Amino acid sequence: RRGGPLPPGPKGLPFVGLLFEFKAWATSSKPKWKRYCEMSEKYNSDVVSFQVLGDRTVVLNSVKATTDLLEKRSSIYSDRPPLHMVDGLMGWTFDINHMRYNDKWRLHRKTFHQYFQPRSVPQYYPFERTAVTALFPKLLEKPDDLRAHIKTLASSLVLRVTYGFTTEEENEYFVALVDRAFGTILDVGGRGNYLVDYFPLLKSIPTWLPGAAFKRKALRWREYSQELRDGPWKMIRKSHAEGTAVHCFATENMDKFSGEMDEMEEIIRNCSASAYLAGSDTTVGLILSSILLLMYYPEVQKRAQAEIDAVIGDSRLPDHSDRERIPYTAAIITEALRIYPIGRLSFPHYTTEDDIYEGHFIPKGTAVLGNIWAILHDESIYPDPYKFDPERFVEGEGRTVQPHPKTWAFGFGRRICPGRWFALDTAYLTIACILATCHIKCALDENGNEIPAKLEYTQGLINHPKPYRARFVPRSAKALNLMKQGFEH
Numbered sequence: 001r002r003g004g005p006l007p008p009g010p011k012g013l014p015f016v017g018l019l020f021e022f023k024a025w026a027t028s029s030k031p032k033w034k035r036y037c038e039m040s041e042k043y044n045s046d047v048v049s050f051q052v053l054g055d056r057t058v059v060l061n062s063v064k065a066t067t068d069l070l071e072k073r074s075s076i077y078s079d080r081p082p083l084h085m086v087d088g089l090m091g092w093t094f095d096i097n098h099m100r101y102n103d104k105w106r107l108h109r110k111t112f113h114q115y116f117q118p119r120s121v122p123q124y125y126p127f128e129r130t131a132v133t134a135l136f137p138k139l140l141e142k143p144d145d146l147r148a149h150i151k152t153l154a155s156s157l158v159l160r161v162t163y164g165f166t167t168e169e170e171n172e173y174f175v176a177l178v179d180r181a182f183g184t185i186l187d188v189g190g191r192g193n194y195l196v197d198y199f200p201l202l203k204s205i206p207t208w209l210p211g212a213a214f215k216r217k218a219l220r221w222r223e224y225s226q227e228l229r230d231g232p233w234k235m236i237r238k239s240h241a242e243g244t245a246v247h248c249f250a251t252e253n254m255d256k257f258s259g260e261m262d263e264m265e266e267i268i269r270n271c272s273a274s275a276y277l278a279g280s281d282t283t284v285g286l287i288l289s290s291i292l293l294l295m296y297y298p299e300v301q302k303r304a305q306a307e308i309d310a311v312i313g314d315s316r317l318p319d320h321s322d323r324e325r326i327p328y329t330a331a332i333i334t335e336a337l338r339i340y341p342i343g344r345l346s347f348p349h350y351t352t353e354d355d356i357y358e359g360h361f362i363p364k365g366t367a368v369l370g371n372i373w374a375i376l377h378d379e380s381i382y383p384d385p386y387k388f389d390p391e392r393f394v395e396g397e398g399r400t401v402q403p404h405p406k407t408w409a410f411g412f413g414r415r416i417c418p419g420r421w422f423a424l425d426t427a428y429l430t431i432a433c434i435l436a437t438c439h440i441k442c443a444l445d446e447n448g449n450e451i452p453a454k455l456e457y458t459q460g461l462i463n464h465p466k467p468y469r470a471r472f473v474p475r476s477a478k479a480l481n482l483m484k485q486g487f488e489h
């Protein structure tokens with residue numbers, strides 16, 4: 001081989017490589033991120049590789065490898081692989097996450113970043129307070145619909161920030177569009193499950209051919225993705241023109257670029273849709289996971305509540321400005337993000353040049369995955385990695401604070417998640433306010449016995465706890481009052 005051997009890994013069969021194994025992994029009870037760790041052990045290398053039908057994947061299972069390649073050599077590790085089914089046929093190229101590494105992506109990323117960087121996100125605090133205020137009565141009245149409530153909280157926030165949507169009908173309309181479109185991505189099940197991903201010429205076969213069912217399906221699904229991209233945009237364009245739009249990311253950019261809309265309209269439209277796509281389900285996962293962990297570990301709950309009582313008291317809700325003063329409480333979402341990361345593998349990066357790393361050849365056109373789960377469970381960084389212990393992130397005598405998982409949990413290098421500060425703010429405020437006012441308890445069965453909580457998670461692209469039921473019991477009459485008032489007093 002030109003540049004030396006590829007990183008070690010299972011060879012599979014000639015030509016097809018790991019085709020059959022790879023398909024089986026998708027439905028197996030052993031998740032891919034654990035398989036990749038096992039490969040590392042077996043081949044004694046933190047960088048492993050395999051191929052399916054000539055399509056190479058390299059997996060980086062350590063901080064050293066992700067830093068060396070995805071960060072330090074990011075100029076050649078920041079592309080996305082061509083997704084012929086999802087992007088080529090189903091039309092998802094409008095999503096920043098799917099964009100190839102080029103000037104178009106740079107312009108999107110810059111436009112997006114200006115509104116979600118640390119300096120900008122405090123402007124969304126009032127929306128976060130409103131969302132938490134709206135959540136409280138729902139927790140008390142319909143705790144069994146917790147997932148739906150948290151979804152409404154996260155989606156209403158992103159929709160408020162991007163499109164200025166404030167009504168429930170607007171939110172419902174958009175959430176339904178996204179669910180329908182996103183469902184098709186889940187159906188496809190990631191890169192490589194359709195032959196067209198390996199043989200892009202299949203894209204041009206006529207749709208009437210008997211073997212072209214994938215193409216007929218893809219073109220039908222394309223309508224969903226295009227409606228998601230264009231539907232809300234048409235609404236905001238119209239209300240902006242009529243002067244009735246609420247000030248938001250979309251309107252501010254329309255005003256800012258009013259003389260350059262020929263070039264900028266597509267960018268603003270795509271950034272708005274991408275924010276929702278990337279941002280709502282992920283934050284939902286983190287909040288639901290934190291609530292489940294708190295229910296499972298009541299002693300953690302107790303300790304956080306004691307901290308809130310001592311620092312803030314019981315006459316007001318915790319706010320963003322309290323975050324540093326209640327480090328243990330704030331560390332709960334940090335530890336939830338570490339122990340059950342929302343994305344356990346990064347979205348694939350893709351090399352744009354040949355490279356050599358530690359004697360191994362990584363050719364141009366290789367998909368490269370950072371194994372987030374492996375890093376966040378590496379015992380040399382996080383001793384006793386399977387223990388849920390927020391104290392890891394709290395300063396104390398004789399203790400070294402462990403690294404914040406946000407360095408890895410949001411991906412790597414130039415493609416690192418640009419919405420991470422916004423996500424962490426939302427999750428912090430939600431969890432701190434729930435803890436200040438409620439005991440999170442297991443739901444009761446028909447005989448009044450607690451249904452024990454189980455730490456069970458899905459294995460899909462985004463890590464969510466499996467559906468569970470909880471009860472939110474106000475900690476006192478004063479706490480109940482705070483829940484009724486929310487931040488509106």
Ligand code: HEM
Pocket residue numbers: 096097098099109112116158274275276278279280282283286342343345346347348349409410411412413414415416417418419420422423
């Ligand atoms: C807990 C919440 C979240 C997690 C765990 C998360 C995680 C990630 C990950 C792993 C990536 C891929 C990074 C890579 O390829 O290396 C990503 C990309 C992205 N995320 Fe997030 N995210 C979260 C919330 C958000 C929010 C709230 C927004 C928007 C407001 C957002 C916007 C984006 C965008 C636009 C990208 C694509 C970046 C690019 O390709 O250049 N995310 N996120």
